[in-house]
Amino acid sequence: MASTVPDAKYALIGGSGTWGMRFPEDLGRDDVELVEVFDEGFETSYGRSIGFKLLRVAGEHVLRTAMHGVRYGDGGFPVEPPWVASHQVASVFRDAGVKWALVEGSVGGIQSPDDPGRPLPPWSVTITDDFMMLWSPSPCGPPLGRRDKVARYKEPFCAGLRRALFARSLREPQFAAVYDPGVYVCAPAGRFESAVEIQAFAHLGAHTVGQTLGHEAPLMRQLGIHFASLNIVSNHAEGADEGWSGEDAGGMGDFYATCAPIVGNVMVDALKHVISEGPGACNCDSYFLDRLDAFPVPGA
Numbered sequence: 001m002a003s004t005v006p007d008a009k010y011a012l013i014g015g016s017g018t019w020g021m022r023f024p025e026d027l028g029r030d031d032v033e034l035v036e037v038f039d040e041g042f043e044t045s046y047g048r049s050i051g052f053k054l055l056r057v058a059g060e061h062v063l064r065t066a067m068h069g070v071r072y073g074d075g076g077f078p079v080e081p082p083w084v085a086s087h088q089v090a091s092v093f094r095d096a097g098v099k100w101a102l103v104e105g106s107v108g109g110i111q112s113p114d115d116p117g118r119p120l121p122p123w124s125v126t127i128t129d130d131f132m133m134l135w136s137p138s139p140c141g142p143p144l145g146r147r148d149k150v151a152r153y154k155e156p157f158c159a160g161l162r163r164a165l166f167a168r169s170l171r172e173p174q175f176a177a178v179y180d181p182g183v184y185v186c187a188p189a190g191r192f193e194s195a196v197e198i199q200a201f202a203h204l205g206a207h208t209v210g211q212t213l214g215h216e217a218p219l220m221r222q223l224g225i226h227f228a229s230l231n232i233v234s235n236h237a238e239g240a241d242e243g244w245s246g247e248d249a250g251g252m253g254d255f256y257a258t259c260a261p262i263v264g265n266v267m268v269d270a271l272k273h274v275i276s277e278g279p280g281a282c283n284c285d286s287y288f289l290d291r292l293d294a295f296p297v298p299g300a
């Protein structure tokens with residue numbers, strides 16, 4: 001029996017920054033109430049979503065899902081590609097009436113936003129201000145968004161939400177450095193990047209590399225959802241002179257177990273600030289073209 005999507009104006013998309021914990025239970029915060037767990041997910045036009053949790057923060061409903069909505073099979077591999085999961089999550093957000101959403105994820109550090117060519121080490125954080133994705137995933141329909149109101153992608157991340165993430169991140173002593181702006185390149189899913197791919201991304205101006213944000217950001221903009229992303233560097237990107245930190249799997253596991261509550265608390269605090277104080281000014285609503293549904297003219 002499919003559940004009805006509850007109303008929520010706010011949402012959190014969990015990523016690998018918090019995949020090392022139960023969210024929000026392991027945060028142990030008394031200002032985050034777990035209202036309801038939707039283990040079975042919700043029916044969408046893109047298949048059934050994974051589970052969602054409905055939280056209450058600062059008096060408002062907040063929908064939350066883990067790992068970008070990606071479903072993992074018995075062998076630990078994703079069942080569906082990330083762009084399908086992103087469509088499922090976006091579809092649930094649309095049905096819930098979400099207006100503001102935050103996401104986090106760990107990334108490879110390509111280069112410092114302040115000093116191109118200088119490494120961006122683990123525990124650095126970027127509040128991503130732009131992204132690139134130079135490839136196209138398999139199409140999945142129906143399109144989200146409206147033909148009479150077509151999205152543009154100048155300033156794809158909400159200035160107000162970015163300010164909240166940036167301000168809270170600056171107060172986090174475990175973060176090695178915090179940057180805004182920062183450019184995220186979304187690489188194809190399913191494998192790590194080659195060293196020469198990372199070199200190419202660096203030349204193109206990318207600071208971090210991941211495999212999810214390029215699928216989420218366009219859908220959020222198409223739906224008119226204000227959206228911002230915190231990205232924590234878990235490792236140098238491939239080919240860096242510094243090599244990988246934690247060459248063994250256990251080293252990376254330690255990183256994710258340590259960073260999960262830190263990132264989790266930053267996300268909650270930033271969202272709580274947005275709900276309590278308001279997100280402040282942004283330009284998100286101005287990046288749409290009207291009336292493209294008038295074309296092509298019949299008979300053209």
Ligand SMILES: [Zn+2]
Nearest residue numbers: 158226282284
């Ligand atoms: Zn905005």
